[in-house]
Amino acid sequence: MTAAPRPHDAVVVDWRLYLVTDPHLGGGRDAVPGIVYEAVLGGVGVVQVRDKECDDDEFASRALAVCAAVASASAETGRHVPVFVNDRMDVARELGLHLHIGQGDVPLATARAGLPDGLMLGLSIETDAQLAAALAGPGPAPDVVGVSPVWSTATKTDTAPALGPEGADRIARAAHAHRTPGRGGAGAGVRAVGIGGIGPSTVGRLAATALDGVCVVSAIMAAPDPRAAAAGLLARWDAARA
Numbered sequence: 745m746t747a748a749p750r751p752h753d754a755v756v757v758d759w760r761l762y763l764v765t766d767p768h769l770g771g772g773r774d775a776v777p778g779i780v781y782e783a784v785l786g787g788v789g790v791v792q793v794r795d796k797e798c799d800d801d802e803f804a805s806r807a808l809a810v811c812a813a814v815a816s817a818s819a820e821t822g823r824h825v826p827v828f829v830n831d832r833m834d835v836a837r838e839l840g841l842h843l844h845i846g847q848g849d850v851p852l853a854t855a856r857a858g859l860p861d862g863l864m865l866g867l868s869i870e871t872d873a874q875l876a877a878a879l880a881g882p883g884p885a886p887d888v889v890g891v892s893p894v895w896s897t898a899t900k901t902d903t904a905p906a907l908g909p910e911g912a913d914r915i916a917r918a919a920h921a922h923r924t925p926g927r928g929g930a931g932a933g934v935r936a937v938g939i940g941g942i943g944p945s946t947v948g949r950l951a952a953t954a955l956d957g958v959c960v961v962s963a964i965m966a967a968p969d970p971r972a973a974a975a976g977l978l979a980r981w982d983a984a985r986a
Contacts, residue, residue, distance in 0.1 A: 757826055757864075758789030759888070759957035761978050762937050764830070765793050765810065769965035773798075773806055777813035779970045784817035784825050786974030788964070789957070792844050792866075794830035804835045811841070828866055833858050842866070844890065847874060853883040868892055870904035875915055879922045885934050890959055891915045893940025894950065897962075912938045913953035920954060947977050951984035 763783050767773040773795070780791055791814055793807045807829055814825050828842040829835055833850055836843040837858060844866035845855050856865055867886040869875045870893075879885050891912045893904065907915070916936035923933060938950050939959035947958055960977065967973035 756824075757935075758823065759935055759937055760981055761788050761974060762790040762792065762939075762957055762959040763788045763964055763974070764939070764959055764961045765791070765795070766961050766965045767795055767797075769962050776806065777809045779965060780810050781813040781817045782969075782971040783964050783974045784814055784823075785821060786971035787978040788825065788974050789823070790826055790828065792828040792830055792959075796831075800832060800835055803829075803832055804839060807835060807839060807841065811839075826864065828864070836863065844868070852878055852886065853881070856883050856886075864888065866890060869915060869919075870907075872915060872918065875918055879919075879934070885922055888935040888937060888956075889915070889919050891936050891938045891955065892959075894938045895941025895946065897941040906940065909949050909953050912936075912950065912955055916954035916956070944976060944980060948980045948984035951981050957981070 763780065765776050765780065767776055770776050770779050791810060793810050795803055795806060798806070811827050814827055818825050826842055828844045830844050831846065831849045833843055833855055837860065840860070840863065842864040843855060843859060845852070846868040847870065852867055859865060864887040866888045867878055869878065869889040869891055875889065891907065893906050894908065894912045896906050919936040920933035935956045936954070937957045937959050938955045942950065942958045942960050943963040950958055958981065963977060964970050964973045
C-alpha cells in the first residue's frame with residue numbers, strides 16, 4: 745500500500761459539514777470516491793471513510809481512492825479537507841490518516857499511543873459520562889467528539905437514546921471547556937460535531953447549539969446530486985448560525 749500524504753498540525757479544519765461514507769447508501773464501494781469528490785466541491789470540510797464489511801487490505805485501497813478524490817476536489821477549491829478512517833487503527837497508522845473510534849473499538853489511550861504525532865483522533869460520545877471519562881484520561885483527550893445520536897436514525901440502529909439539540913449542546917460545551925495544550929493549538933478545546941438524523945429539515949436547529957458542525961451520512965451519500973446536497977446543508981447551517 746502507498747501511504748497518503750501526512751496531514752499538517754497547523755491546518756485549520758472546517759468542521760461545519762462532516763461526511764461519513766456508506767458504500768450501501770452510495771450505490772456500491774466503487775461509487776464512493778465520486779460521491780466524495782462531488783461532496784467536497786459542494787462544501788464538505790471533513791470526510792470519514794467507514795466500511796465495516798471488508799478486510800483491512802481492501803479497506804486501505806478504498807481509503808486511498810477516497811483520499812485521491814478529496815485531493816482532486818481540494819485542488820479545485822483550495823481548501824484542505826482531512827480524511828479520517830473509522831475504527832481501523834492499523835490502516836490509519838500505515839496510511840498517515842486520522843482515526844475515529846467508537847466506544848466499543850480500541851481504547852482511547854491505546855489509539856492515541858498508536859497514532860503518529862500530527863494525526864487527529866475522533867471519538868463517538870453518547871452520554872455526559874462517556875465524555876467525562878474521555879477527558880479524564882489517561883493520556884490526551886480526543887481532538888474531536890462525534891456527539892450521537894442527536895435524533896434517532898435508520899442509518900445506525902445500535903445507538904443510545906437520542907440526545908436532542910439540548911443534550912448535544914450540553915456535551916459540546918463541556919468538550920469546548922476542556923483544554924489540551926499542544927494539540928490543535930495551545931489550549932484548544934475539544935471540537936464537537938453532532939450526528940444522527942441530520943438532514944435539510946434539521947441542520948438549522950443545530951446551528952443554534954455549541955456544536956462546531958454536523959456529520960451526515962444518508963443526506964449526502966443517498967442524494968441524487970451530492971454536490972448540491974452538501975451545498976444546501978452548508979447554506980442552511982450558515983444561514984441559521986448567522
